[in-house]
Amino acid sequence: METSNKLLDTVEGSAASLNPVHLVKSLRPKQWIKNFLVFLPFVFAVKVAWDLDNLDPVPDIIFGLFVVFLAFCAVSSAVYLLNDLMDRKADQLHPLKRHRPIASGKVRVSTAMAAMAVLGLGGLAALALVDPRLGGIGLIYVFINLGYSLGLKRVVLIDVLLVSSGYVIRATAGAIAIDVTPSPWLYATTAAGALFIVLGRRYAEVRLAGDDAANQRSVLGQYAGPFIGQLLTISATTALAAYALYTVEAQNLPKNHTMMLTVPFVMFGLFRYLYLLNNSQEAETPEQLISRDIPLVVAIICWVGAVGAVLLLNS
Numbered sequence: 001m002e003t004s005n006k007l008l009d010t011v012e013g014s015a016a017s018l019n020p021v022h023l024v025k026s027l028r029p030k031q032w033i034k035n036f037l038v039f040l041p042f043v044f045a046v047k048v049a050w051d052l053d054n055l056d057p058v059p060d061i062i063f064g065l066f067v068v069f070l071a072f073c074a075v076s077s078a079v080y081l082l083n084d085l086m087d088r089k090a091d092q093l094h095p096l097k098r099h100r101p102i103a104s105g106k107v108r109v110s111t112a113m114a115a116m117a118v119l120g121l122g123g124l125a126a127l128a129l130v131d132p133r134l135g136g137i138g139l140i141y142v143f144i145n146l147g148y149s150l151g152l153k154r155v156v157l158i159d160v161l162l163v164s165s166g167y168v169i170r171a172t173a174g175a176i177a178i179d180v181t182p183s184p185w186l187y188a189t190t191a192a193g194a195l196f197i198v199l200g201r202r203y204a205e206v207r208l209a210g211d212d213a214a215n216q217r218s219v220l221g222q223y224a225g226p227f228i229g230q231l232l233t234i235s236a237t238t239a240l241a242a243y244a245l246y247t248v249e250a251q252n253l254p255k256n257h258t259m260m261l262t263v264p265f266v267m268f269g270l271f272r273y274l275y276l277l278n279n280s281q282e283a284e285t286p287e288q289l290i291s292r293d294i295p296l297v298v299a300i301i302c303w304v305g306a307v308g309a310v311l312l313l314n315s
Helices: 002-017 020-026 029-043 058-091 109-130 132-150 158-177 184-216 226-249 258-279 286-292 294-313
Strands: none
Touching (some): 029 058, 029 158, 029 184, 058 109, 058 132, 158 184, 184 226, 258 286
16 A cells, blocks of 8 residues: 555656646746847837838848747746756745745756756757857856856855846847947946846845845845845946936937936836835745836836837937
């Protein structure tokens, strides 16, 4: 009877590990929203890579960017699998992360490793096919995250800088895909905004973990106290200033500086995000925080609409 029960447990465990729902969840599809950053250079490349008076090149450009988007979804999911594989023991001690498919045993280590290899190699190959330079960008992204997973995530400040670099890499990939050189201010704004989001996540993790922060993640103990709040304030100020300067200094934006009309939407978004970091129980997951908060979503939609209106009226 005992042997039969063990056999039944083994069969049930195998079935669970092969459940495609658990495997898809381990790929963190909710975080694919970050990969839409590859489209950012296209929006601000009007009159450079494309023109409102001639939209013929746009379908081909969008198709190429969509391929890059899918490729980054694959590569980033491979990175998430790697990180979850290496953190599965520590994640089992976290009140939320212990439910992750790999940490909970719902996805086998061997299954996760196979999926990681297929997605990583497939994504890198797709990037290289679009443009060999993108293959190089993809490899840089992988090596940065490999270093992060192997131990740099335990080094205070270096950890947030490495995570933030992923946002800049995506924007850079989008620029390469459409063969443009965006304003340096676009990269500065992306970097500052990314740093603000990543530091915000650390801030939320420290706030929600309380005295148990260092036990959940060793580096969190080094962010405790006023330090993380100071970093968050500096990054928010830098992000807002960088975007404001971008609206004025970028060469391809309207010379009458009407793009500055979009600054209030960015300001509100930053302030709203700070509010949520201090009050929401979902503050540890920025993608959910941004997508589920109605005022923040409205601010983003208004920003997109304002940007589109400015570009159309000045075309």
